[in-house]
Amino acid sequence: MNLQELLHKDELTRDEIIYLLHLTDKEDLQQLYARADEVRAQYCGDEVHLRGIIEISNFCEQNCVYCGLRQDNNSLPRYRMTPEEVIETARIITNLGIFTIVLQSGEDNHFDTDIISYIIYQIRQQSNAAITLSLGERTFDEYRAWKIAGADRYLLKHETANANLYESYHLKQKLSERVDHLKFLKSIGYQIGSGNLIGLPMQTSEDLADDILLCKELDLDMAAFGPFIPSPNTPYQHKLSGEAELTLKVTAIARLVLKKVHIPATTALDTIDPIGRERGLTAGANIVMPDLTPFPYREQYQIYPGKRGSQDDPLESTARLQKRIEALGRKISYKRGDSLKLDLQQPL
Numbered sequence: 001m002n003l004q005e006l007l008h009k010d011e012l013t014r015d016e017i018i019y020l021l022h023l024t025d026k027e028d029l030q031q032l033y034a035r036a037d038e039v040r041a042q043y044c045g046d047e048v049h050l051r052g053i054i055e056i057s058n059f060c061e062q063n064c065v066y067c068g069l070r071q072d073n074n075s076l077p078r079y080r081m082t083p084e085e086v087i088e089t090a091r092i093i094t095n096l097g098i099f100t101i102v103l104q105s106g107e108d109n110h111f112d113t114d115i116i117s118y119i120i121y122q123i124r125q126q127s128n129a130a131i132t133l134s135l136g137e138r139t140f141d142e143y144r145a146w147k148i149a150g151a152d153r154y155l156l157k158h159e160t161a162n163a164n165l166y167e168s169y170h171l172k173q174k175l176s177e178r179v180d181h182l183k184f185l186k187s188i189g190y191q192i193g194s195g196n197l198i199g200l201p202m203q204t205s206e207d208l209a210d211d212i213l214l215c216k217e218l219d220l221d222m223a224a225f226g227p228f229i230p231s232p233n234t235p236y237q238h239k240l241s242g243e244a245e246l247t248l249k250v251t252a253i254a255r256l257v258l259k260k261v262h263i264p265a266t267t268a269l270d271t272i273d274p275i276g277r278e279r280g281l282t283a284g285a286n287i288v289m290p291d292l293t294p295f296p297y298r299e300q301y302q303i304y305p306g307k308r309g310s311q312d313d314p315l316e317s318t319a320r321l322q323k324r325i326e327a328l329g330r331k332i333s334y335k336r337g338d339s340l341k342l343d344l345q346q347p348l
């Protein structure tokens with residue numbers, strides 16, 4: 001089978017995914033990215049959906065070895081936004097015409113069931129924007145309460161589909177539990193997002209193929225693929241960074257495999273490659289997630305160093321992103337951009 005035939009197959013096997021991950025020839029890669037772009041256009045259209053992120057707290061009770069927010073990182077100044085600040089930022093985001101609000105934080109139980117429910121409810125009162133939660137692993141009762149309060153989506157990356165690696169990166173957590181959380185979230189009607197980190201120490205192409213296949217098995221609505229970037233004051237501070245090209249390959253192959261799924265051109269890719277967003281958006285991605293966290297907090301949400309845009313004014317950096325998308329000839333959607341599989345969703 002030649003490359004074009006492989007790229008046009010309806011279903012790719014694990015071995016075929018691994019084969020594609022090993023492509024290095026420039027022309028072969030161009031064919032892979034062009035095919036992913038075509039599949040994206042066919043299943044998702046040309047619109048790029050924006051998700052406005054608010055990083056509500058950088059406290060975290062976990063200790064993931066790769067992450068700057070890990071609890072043991074004492075050199076990071078910690079903050080929590082007040083509910084009023086969060087609600088006001090959500091208002092600013094919807095005033096920009098962005099109709100997905102992502103509430104993101106480390107695993108911070110200070111933001112308990114009631115405080116998050118209150119914030120969701122208040123945002124619900126002021127607009128029809130979709131509300132995505134990205135608050136880590138919480139209790140099933142909390143997921144249920146927040147769904148009832150009006151949340152629409154939950155983002156919980158699986159990080160790696162290799163259970164042994166998962167346990168070496170997350171000393172207190174298990175891959176099977178993370179998968180159970182994602183399945184529960186889906187069962188009560190959340191649109192779910194997950195994804196991995198690319199280029200982590202000890203990770204192989206077999207692991208990356210399994211990441212893509214796990215995303216398929218979970219029947220995700222959104223899947224995000226970002227490079228690992230070594231973060232100071234973490235056990236992995238001296239490890240090698242993930243590569244932009246490998247991240248693009250995973251993104252493109254994921255598009256071929258997952259088809260009707262939202263895939264972002266990630267900020268992490270844009271951080272390690274000056275045209276990372278453009279490359280992602282032309283290799284299968286169809287969403288962009290601008291960070292609208294206000295100063296001074298945006299500079300303190302240091303999952304990894306040098307995060308693109310974290311030093312810039314949130315409105316200016318969002319406007320710059322919008323221009324970059326339009327310069328590619330893509331349209332920006334000013335709608336919620338719900339799951340492309342929404343008709344299949346179960347009610348609560």
Ligand code: 5AD
Pocket residue numbers: 066067068157159196197226227228229230231268303304
């Ligand atoms: N580089 C890139 N992404 C990271 N994340 C955590 N640490 C890093 C890092 N060093 C991502 C993880 C997690 C989210 C909070 O940020 O995928 O889900």
Ligand code: SF4
Pocket residue numbers: 060061062063064067068069070071105106107136
């Ligand atoms: Fe906390 Fe998430 Fe970072 Fe892990 S990856 S330390 S859970 S913020």
